[in-house]
Amino acid sequence: WYGEFFPGIPKIKYEGPKSTNPLAFRYYNAEEVISGKTMKDWLRFSVAFWHTFRGDGGDPFGSATKRAFRAMHANFEFMDKLGVDLWCFHDRDIAPEGDSLEESNRNLDQVVEVALELQKGTRIRPLWGTAQLFKHPRYMHGAATSPNATVFAYAAAQVKKAMDVTQLLGGQNYVFWGGREGYQSLLNTDMALELDNLARFMRLASEYKKQVGWDATLLLEPKPQEPTKHQYDWDVATTVSFLRKYGLEKEFKINVECNHATLSGHSCEHELETARINGVLGNIDANTGDPQTGWDTDQFLVDPREATLIMLAVIRNGGLGTGGFNFDAKLRRESTALVDLFYGHISGMDALARGLRNAAALLDAGALTKLREERYASWGAKGGIGPKIIAGKVGFDDLEKFALSHPDPADDVGSGSQELAEILLDMHL
Amino acid sequence: WYGEFFPGIPKIKYEGPKSTNPLAFRYYNAEEVISGKTMKDWLRFSVAFWHTFRGDGGDPFGSATKRAFRAMHANFEFMDKLGVDLWCFHDRDIAPEGDSLEESNRNLDQVVEVALELQKGTRIRPLWGTAQLFKHPRYMHGAATSPNATVFAYAAAQVKKAMDVTQLLGGQNYVFWGGREGYQSLLNTDMALELDNLARFMRLASEYKKQVGWDATLLLEPKPQEPTKHQYDWDVATTVSFLRKYGLEKEFKINVECNHATLSGHSCEHELETARINGVLGNIDANTGDPQTGWDTDQFLVDPREATLIMLAVIRNGGLGTGGFNFDAKLRRESTALVDLFYGHISGMDALARGLRNAAALLDAGALTKLREERYASWGAKGGIGPKIIAGKVGFDDLEKFALSHPDPADDVGSGSQELAEILLDMHL
Amino acid sequence: WYGEFFPGIPKIKYEGPKSTNPLAFRYYNAEEVISGKTMKDWLRFSVAFWHTFRGDGGDPFGSATKRAFRAMHANFEFMDKLGVDLWCFHDRDIAPEGDSLEESNRNLDQVVEVALELQKGTRIRPLWGTAQLFKHPRYMHGAATSPNATVFAYAAAQVKKAMDVTQLLGGQNYVFWGGREGYQSLLNTDMALELDNLARFMRLASEYKKQVGWDATLLLEPKPQEPTKHQYDWDVATTVSFLRKYGLEKEFKINVECNHATLSGHSCEHELETARINGVLGNIDANTGDPQTGWDTDQFLVDPREATLIMLAVIRNGGLGTGGFNFDAKLRRESTALVDLFYGHISGMDALARGLRNAAALLDAGALTKLREERYASWGAKGGIGPKIIAGKVGFDDLEKFALSHPDPADDVGSGSQELAEILLDMHL
Amino acid sequence: WYGEFFPGIPKIKYEGPKSTNPLAFRYYNAEEVISGKTMKDWLRFSVAFWHTFRGDGGDPFGSATKRAFRAMHANFEFMDKLGVDLWCFHDRDIAPEGDSLEESNRNLDQVVEVALELQKGTRIRPLWGTAQLFKHPRYMHGAATSPNATVFAYAAAQVKKAMDVTQLLGGQNYVFWGGREGYQSLLNTDMALELDNLARFMRLASEYKKQVGWDATLLLEPKPQEPTKHQYDWDVATTVSFLRKYGLEKEFKINVECNHATLSGHSCEHELETARINGVLGNIDANTGDPQTGWDTDQFLVDPREATLIMLAVIRNGGLGTGGFNFDAKLRRESTALVDLFYGHISGMDALARGLRNAAALLDAGALTKLREERYASWGAKGGIGPKIIAGKVGFDDLEKFALSHPDPADDVGSGSQELAEILLDMHL
Numbered sequence A, B, C, D: 001w002y003g004e005f006f007p008g009i010p011k012i013k014y015e016g017p018k019s020t021n022p023l024a025f026r027y028y029n030a031e032e033v034i035s036g037k038t039m040k041d042w043l044r045f046s047v048a049f050w051h052t053f054r055g056d057g058g059d060p061f062g063s064a065t066k067r068a069f070r071a072m073h074a075n076f077e078f079m080d081k082l083g084v085d086l087w088c089f090h091d092r093d094i095a096p097e098g099d100s101l102e103e104s105n106r107n108l109d110q111v112v113e114v115a116l117e118l119q120k121g122t123r124i125r126p127l128w129g130t131a132q133l134f135k136h137p138r139y140m141h142g143a144a145t146s147p148n149a150t151v152f153a154y155a156a157a158q159v160k161k162a163m164d165v166t167q168l169l170g171g172q173n174y175v176f177w178g179g180r181e182g183y184q185s186l187l188n189t190d191m192a193l194e195l196d197n198l199a200r201f202m203r204l205a206s207e208y209k210k211q212v213g214w215d216a217t218l219l220l221e222p223k224p225q226e227p228t229k230h231q232y233d234w235d236v237a238t239t240v241s242f243l244r245k246y247g248l249e250k251e252f253k254i255n256v257e258c259n260h261a262t263l264s265g266h267s268c269e270h271e272l273e274t275a276r277i278n279g280v281l282g283n284i285d286a287n288t289g290d291p292q293t294g295w296d297t298d299q300f301l302v303d304p305r306e307a308t309l310i311m312l313a314v315i316r317n318g319g320l321g322t323g324g325f326n327f328d329a330k331l332r333r334e335s336t337a338l339v340d341l342f343y344g345h346i347s348g349m350d351a352l353a354r355g356l357r358n359a360a361a362l363l364d365a366g367a368l369t370k371l372r373e374e375r376y377a378s379w380g381a382k383g384g385i386g387p388k389i390i391a392g393k394v395g396f397d398d399l400e401k402f403a404l405s406h407p408d409p410a411d412d413v414g415s416g417s418q419e420l421a422e423i424l425l426d427m428h429l
Helices: A040-044 A049-056 A070-084 A101-121 A147-168 A191-209 A235-243 A259-263 A268-277 A304-316 A338-365 A365-373 A385-390 A396-405 A418-426 B039-043 B050-055 B071-080 B099-119 B149-168 B191-211 B236-245 B258-263 B268-277 B305-314 B338-365 B367-375 B383-391 B396-405 B418-426 C039-043 C049-054 C072-082 C101-119 C150-166 C193-211 C238-247 C258-263 C268-277 C304-316 C340-364 C367-375 C386-388 C398-407 C417-424 D037-043 D048-054 D072-082 D101-119 D151-166 D192-210 D236-245 D260-262 D266-279 D302-315 D338-365 D368-375 D385-390 D396-405 D420-425
Strands: A046-047 A085-091 A124-131 A173-177 A218-221 A252-257 A281-285 A325-327 B045-048 B086-090 B123-129 B173-177 B217-221 B250-257 B281-285 B325-327 C043-049 C084-088 C125-130 C173-177 C218-223 C252-257 C281-285 C325-327 D045-048 D086-089 D125-131 D173-177 D215-220 D251-255 D283-286 D325-327
Touching: A040 A338, A046 A049, A046 A070, A046 A338, A046 B039, A049 A070, A049 A085, A049 D125, A070 A101, A085 C193, A101 A147, A101 B396, A101 C238, A124 A147, A124 A304, A147 A173, A147 B099, A147 B396, A173 A191, A173 A281, A191 A218, A191 A235, A191 B268, A191 B383, A191 B396, A218 A281, A235 A252, A235 A268, A235 B236, A252 A259, A252 A268, A252 D151, A259 A268, A259 A281, A259 D048, A268 A281, A268 A304, A268 B191, A304 A338, A304 B367, A304 C238, A304 C304, A325 A338, A325 B050, A338 A365, A338 A396, A338 C417, A338 D325, A365 A418, A385 B149, A385 B191, A396 B099, A396 B149, A396 B191, A418 C340, B039 B123, B039 B191, B039 B305, B039 B338, B045 B338, B050 B071, B050 B086, B071 B099, B071 B338, B086 B338, B099 B149, B123 B149, B149 B191, B173 B191, B173 B281, B173 B325, B191 B217, B191 B236, B217 B236, B217 B281, B236 B268, B250 B258, B258 B268, B258 B281, B268 B281, B268 B305, B268 D420, B305 B338, B305 D302, B325 B338, B325 C304, B338 B367, B338 C084, B338 D420, B367 B418, B383 B396, B383 C193, B383 C398, B396 D385, B418 D101, C039 C304, C039 C340, C043 C072, C043 C340, C049 C072, C049 C084, C072 C340, C101 C150, C101 D396, C150 C173, C150 C193, C150 D396, C173 C193, C173 C281, C193 C238, C193 C252, C193 D266, C193 D385, C193 D396, C218 C281, C238 C252, C238 C268, C252 C258, C252 C268, C258 C268, C258 C281, C268 C281, C268 C304, C268 D192, C281 D037, C281 D101, C281 D236, C304 C340, C325 C340, C340 C367, C340 C417, C340 D045, C367 C417, C386 D151, C398 D101, C398 D151, C398 D192, D037 D302, D037 D338, D045 D048, D045 D072, D045 D338, D048 D072, D048 D086, D072 D101, D072 D338, D101 D151, D125 D151, D151 D173, D151 D192, D173 D192, D192 D215, D192 D236, D192 D325, D215 D283, D236 D266, D251 D260, D251 D266, D260 D266, D260 D283, D266 D283, D283 D302, D338 D420, D368 D420, D385 D396
Parallel strands: A046 A085, A046 A325, A085 A124, A124 A173, A173 A218, A218 A252, A252 A281, A281 A325, B045 B086, B045 B325, B086 B123, B123 B173, B173 B217, B217 B250, B250 B281, B281 B325, C043 C084, C043 C325, C084 C125, C125 C173, C173 C218, C218 C252, C252 C281, C281 C325, D045 D086, D045 D325, D086 D125, D125 D173, D173 D215, D215 D251, D251 D283, D283 D325
Antiparallel strands: none
16 A cells, blocks of 8 residues: 555645744755755755664564554655655665575565656655665674675675665665674684775775776764674774775775764764864764763754754865765654654754754854964964974974974963853854 | 882792782792793883872872872882882973973983983883873973974974983883873864874874984874873774874884773773784783773773783784883872882782783683684685685675575574683683 | 952843853843743852862863962952852862861961951852862871771861851851762772761761751762762762661752763753752752763853753752852863953853743743643543552552453553654754 | 473583583582582572573664574473572563463463473472563553553553462562663653652552562662663662652662663672662672673673672672572573573573682681771770760760861871782682
8 A cells, every 4th residue: 555654744844943833844944055055955864764664663672662654655755745855775674685695686676666666756866775784693793794704795795786776776875884893702703804804895895886887985884882892893083994904095985973973982073073084074874872871872863062063064074975964863662653753853854954054154153263273373374383394394303402492382372262162152053 | 318118028029829928929920931931021011100109199189198209219129129120201200390491301311310320230121211291281282283383392302302311221112192182172173283293293203213223112002081082092993093094004003001991992902902903012001990980090900801811912912022011000099008009019910910821821722712713714714705705806796696606604604602702711710 | 469350351241142242141131030030049150169269270180270360359359240149169278278177277267257358248158168078188088988087077077167167158058079988999998887977977967057056958969980989979869868868868958060960870950850859959060071071071061952951950949949050160271361261151151041041931832841741641630540549549459450451551652752852842942 | 392402411510610611610519518508509590581591682783593492391401401490580581472461361370380380399499580561562651650550550460460470489589670660851751750650569569469478579670771761770779769768668679780780880799789788688680791881781790800799798798588699691692502501601600609709718818807897997996986976976066176186187097908908809819
């Protein structure tokens, strides 16, 4: 049956900040231009198929609480009502695992055909696709990092197929989240071999992308723990280190998930900035965790301050290129009404839209930027020691001579002015 | 007055595991050979001057509780009684900051002369030296990463001098712990510039070392937080990423501190293994934290299980080269008796000695090694797919063909046997 | 010299939300009435003498960065310019420790005289006073929980004096923060005796208050760790448990500090609500921590969402009675300009004022309250099982009969609507 | 089919510390007497039916990896081979939920009959039973704390039945773990009503126990989080506070689970000691967590040092009365061999047996006890101020007089000797 899945819920409209209608946007106005681009283009929102249409509220302590509103048809009605043009998927979420790889591939082909049909005549495309390499017991010790070489081969075949269908559906990105690429115990683990194998796998994926002429961005998604004690793509810095070690830093970008950031001990803006200054910020999985909770809660990000700091990094990055904001967030297990799906997404979209407005206004006001520039002025001061250091013209001997012949900079370092910076930010929250 | 600083305390001797004398070693027997080397050579213990002779028990909530048993003379008596030949120092711990850089340098020269004199005729040498770049307000925003270029120059001059005196004293290593190289808030921070400057500083240090013909190992010491919210050398992976980005990975090794490891969300053995498989494990600052405490407690490491896992990594690394084990650990603020200094060091030395014995016995027994080898057998199986993947002879197409024509590996992945591995370890604790 | 300590800084005025002047209030308008009380009366702001006039920026890794703008005179000028009428103090912050208890008492008397003089003709009074029982080595093992009984006596004498001068200055509250009342290791600790002694101490303090006819509120301030591994007043629930065990629950209220709340694994609103529903919410030490940092950072609370949740609890409590909001927050070590003191306090006052406006508007709008009431409707449903349970009229037998004869409530439990609740909150941020 | 479930695995025997057989006990020798009781009587080990025979290795990221070796018959064979006489169960683990409460009760009765039959002629009895009130969607908002009063009634009926069958099977304890008794968000929660209802439920359970004449111990099991953001029985102190508030402290004891302890920020020995000195230590769920992991991993406890500290508390408590050690621990998801179940339990039993031997030897040696007694000597010193304080004979006035007329105790407080205490402990590890 392909009737209406969300009866009684209209298209969600922008009604402005004073609206008291929870089924309206108060900040997200798709076509409104902010800092030279429409909000739609800055934000490129995407619905995550798995949380939205496969999430059933199960957790290790309880069974499913959600009804099966799962079909691809529901997905397209949902996107239409929400005004979102992008979606993300795992291969095994949209089509079930078969009894053999061949059958799994056939299952996938059939669903992809439906999706292609539904995409026709719309602007809807996948933001990214991925292969789910963590649920099946075959992958319990890892996929690319399995101690069993046949599992590596099997995973390669599955990724190849997932890349094929993502390309076919018009997706521009492909994501690798290393679900079980990590270890539970170092006692039984050969970490050196496993990391080498992970690099081999990534190199093959990158070569395959070129071989089939697909102009897509490949993305690694860091996460520190869960399900394993140590996931190899722990955080952005660890992932960049991995890419550099194996000469892959030009082939991959990074998909930052905010809840993964905080689990690794970093703020989300730290991870975004680390990716940005390394030239690898490619996509954002927009969610948030509970600051007092030590596992991945995948909540919708709703805090205006956090959203503003995130959008500050995105604006500084000039947007996300082929990437966007995927709602890798799920309803609470206790949120069992159909309309809750809309509340969740509206809260998330509005928070980031508000963040975009705030960040743009903060940058336009200029006071914070000025505070930073003045703080680092000595590094650009003509004729000063700063530019000489940057130019590589001085060694330790020269610097010692300079230090001995100039006053101690102690009285000259100036206040860090963090409290003032907080006020300047707050003026735009 | 240079009399006896620790009267009534004899030279600490090895009395074996049954001894009930707390002023004896029960496991550390310096000249006993374990796995082909003396315990002394495996462990290369070092006394940390700052904690041992400068630590006064002050904390943010209370003033000093310790008496001033501080002199260099006390240091040498202590090392003699403990049977330790190596020591570590910060420049400003062994000699006070003067009113100018020149005066500080002079103060340092005078103390170094005393130390040289005391070293004469002994085997005592520094394990490593370092410059203290974090206490003085001049460095409050960082040293190499200060927004003020003159501070960079000043820090360079101080490091140059600290390198000079470490070389003069016969030290074979030099450590950089980035005390305030990090940020408190991203709002007022230019992280890209600060990291570039940190790399510039490290490059200059490495060039200086070569220029003066000092054949020493330079070491970076990771720490995630404290005093700053984010320290740039967060953990081993982050530090390796930094080194690789700037082409410095051949010039530096890493000094792993166990309490820093756990603060960054990793076990100490994880950090050691990560350093080892990246070829940069150079030294260990032997201490431990409280597993329920979110800051650096710098306790003496006493847990036999943790010590065994640490020594396992060290044996796999073939020892620590020019490095060793520095006791970067301090007495609790409430431990105010002179003899407590001995108790602390004895407990730490004995724990690692016991760990060495355990780890060697575990490797000799062979069962754990065998468990691991069998687990990864498919990667070395002649004619199998594993060696072909390693040799780079197959692409995604080949792997797909292989997967489609071979049985699903699901039934073949085998148990991870973690519980058995724990028993095999426990047999040697 | 008692001239102007903050020259060039005017009285801080309310200029409204559009102001771009960082030395103005954008939300705090002292005499404006919100939900039936002036903002001033709801918030009862207080300056913390120790952070503001004694904080020097020292930390375990570095020496003082602040100048000595410390005198009581500076305090009064600061309060006047900020428009704050309340202040808090530790005895040893306002007057130095002498060579004997007698001399310490004399020192304190002299400073209190100055404060009394300065208070004359103003509305300025202490919000609360306290005795500092954690800095001096005498208290290193605890004060009321010291293994040494003479230390207990000494602490009692010091608290008696601190209570006397707080009463003399017109203070209406007295706070106990158990600086070192806790343990570093259970190995050397008799926890049962120490807790009994803590209760003995609190009983004596309460008796003394009555004996001298002082109508003040006594407050315990929970903190989980730091400086000790385990502080006995871990969190609100632990502290309430302590009070109930020893029959003290009528004699003491609780001073909730937000950064202490998050260090104990709770949100600040959780601790406030726990205190509220136990009838012991007495005062708030308004600060915040860094969500990724495992120690007490004592930052000014600036997040609008957190401030709103805090004020929601305060409004539900009908205000704080004799208590108020003490700014137990300090500038960052790197904030070394005089004006930073103002920025910090303005940011903190404005955040809570904004929170008050938001919380009042949220409650006035009514939608969130209605959502909650409907969720619990069955407990008030006339004739239903809910009221019978509450009235204690049914036992397990009756409830079993009821359950067997009524439909399974599974289909009737309803959505938790957390995402909708977040939107309703967000409408007022 | 009720044949042999664990073919090839013999009865596990004690072979002593030198054994290299992983299917033997090296420390647990059931009938050996330690400090006046057999090891069996000190330890009272119990198999947890749910983890052992229902755990399938599923986690939120992957499906089951375990085969269905589930039946009650397997349970009894397992206990026999392991030499364990006690088992624990949730009602819904041993018998499936039916379509109605009546049917669920019938299912349970049938399985209980089988268990009764199997128990016949053996010493095997349940250590404790419990009702599973967290998996079914009916309980998603809580059971006793559900916003829906009918759910409360339903839960009461289920607990009544679970108590009945535990009594029938000869169990001496009944446990309440508040699976979803807590909240996800304070925004939609009436915490005061929910806690009152939780107390009502516990009072009814206690009354029912007396009504049916069952001489059993009722136990609450603290856990801080998971599945909810805040579980009402957060830790031991919180649970004791709850019991005291509602006058239930005589009716309930506490079941301490070590992994729950560390998740709440405490060491396991802290929770045990807190329960002990409050007179409510009733049972231990023996497991451990990963110190770097922020969720419940339920691993077998294998660390000798931790096991020793746990047994120290148990010996001080004079054993656990009707309680014992339940192995609330599960194999890692990757441990899929039948024999792994034995490895896990052997490792856990042996660790605690070793801990018992160590703790008894430590107490017998006496040095640590003496260190503690000397530390607190002043509280028992005849004629000293300590006994007067304890006797309640002195007030603040008297103590002030004492302090003013006696020397400052600063020089008299003595070292805390923590490092020495660690050595004394280590001598018995």
